[in-house]
Amino acid sequence: MATEIRRLTFENESANELYIMRDDLLPFSMGGNKVRIAQAFFDDMKHKKCDAMIIYGSRHSNLCRVLANLCFCRGVECVMICSHEEQEDTQATNNTCLIDWTGTQTVHCGKNDIAQTVERVMEELRAQGKHPYYIYGDKTGRGNEGTAASAYAEAYAEIREFEKKQGWEFDYVFCPSGTGATQSGLICGHLLAGDRKKIIGILISSRETKRAVSVISDGVGSYFEKNGYALSEDYEKEIILRDEYRLGGYGKYDDRIRECIRTQYVLNSIPLDPVYTAKAFWGMQEYIKANALHDARILFLHTGGTPLFYDFLAKEGAGNTRC
Ligand SMILES: *Cc1c(COP(=O)(O)O)cnc(C)c1O
Numbered sequence: 001m002a003t004e005i006r007r008l009t010f011e012n013e014s015a016n017e018l019y020i021m022r023d024d025l026l027p028f029s030m031g032g033n034k035v036r037i038a039q040a041f042f043d044d045m046k047h048k049k050c051d052a053m054i055i056y057g058s059r060h061s062n063l064c065r066v067l068a069n070l071c072f073c074r075g076v077e078c079v080m081i082c083s084h085e086e087q088e089d090t091q092a093t094n095n096t097c098l099i100d101w102t103g104t105q106t107v108h109c110g111k112n113d114i115a116q117t118v119e120r121v122m123e124e125l126r127a128q129g130k131h132p133y134y135i136y137g138d139k140t141g142r143g144n145e146g147t148a149a150s151a152y153a154e155a156y157a158e159i160r161e162f163e164k165k166q167g168w169e170f171d172y173v174f175c176p177s178g179t180g181a182t183q184s185g186l187i188c189g190h191l192l193a194g195d196r197k198k199i200i201g202i203l204i205s206s207r208e209t210k211r212a213v214s215v216i217s218d219g220v221g222s223y224f225e226k227n228g229y230a231l232s233e234d235y236e237k238e239i240i241l242r243d244e245y246r247l248g249g250y251g252k253y254d255d256r257i258r259e260c261i262r263t264q265y266v267l268n269s270i271p272l273d274p275v276y277t278a279k280a281f282w283g284m285q286e287y288i289k290a291n292a293l294h295d296a297r298i299l300f301l302h303t304g305g306t307p308l309f310y311d312f313l314a315k316e317g318a319g320n321t322r323c
Helices: 033-047 062-074 094-101 114-127 145-166 181-193 209-226 255-268 277-290 306-316
Strands: 005-007 017-022 052-056 077-084 105-110 132-134 172-177 198-203 240-242 297-302
Touching (some): 033 132, 062 077, 062 306, 077 114, 094 306, 145 181, 145 209, 198 277, 255 277, 255 306
Parallel strands (some): 172 297
Antiparallel strands (some): 005 017
């Protein structure tokens, strides 16, 4: 599942070179990091001899889109649990529509009833003679952190392969950080390779930073444990998560993000979305300036979200004065 890594046009006075890894072009279900992560969950489900998948997320979720699609293609029953925040934006998005097309059964619950709902759905599936698999582990959502992390621990080999061909190594890898699964995986890859790269996550949500770091730490710990690898005691110093670029939290953005999307589309011909990739790309540029990075080789991991790029276009594009 290797994707292209190529150099971008990146004008700066500090001789930094910027590259991109196009995981938005992974060839399944509109691409994105969730293609690798969904595949890791699916393989783990098979490995555990389960035959029904319980997924969790919002109706706008990229992960739910890919998992619902994957289960449909493979003929595996899939149930989606969807919790509701108060005053949640209930408008359907492109992902909502694509999930609906798969006919995936959706169970709605309040945000305090998730564990109870997971348990109930598990029992119902068992009563039908199924062996259900909940992507996040037990009903409280713990115990399976290492599986999601494994996706990018493995993808890291592709970055190493590219570097080998070039005869040099990246100094920095930037990625958007949401649940932290992608960043945990990259950090696992980095620790196992023992290389000198810095993996920098740009937090895109309003999740409390300390908690976000501890989730990444759990992801790394659990991947190492699952695979029987030895983890150095001070591994947490490798977790670099920047929280100053989240612009008010998940899904919130302003003209700086709009500008970033337009610029990167015309300059480098890449689609960025305002929720994840544009925010991380913009945050990366700000970080480069603020920390005066120079003469560095920098890799940006494009984590996908293509349907969100089109949501953005529909909202702000054709016929809109902002266009
Ligand atoms: C989920 C997602 C992320 C965040 O990845 P995590 O592993 O949850 O941190 C980034 N970009 C896109 C497009 C995503 O769908």
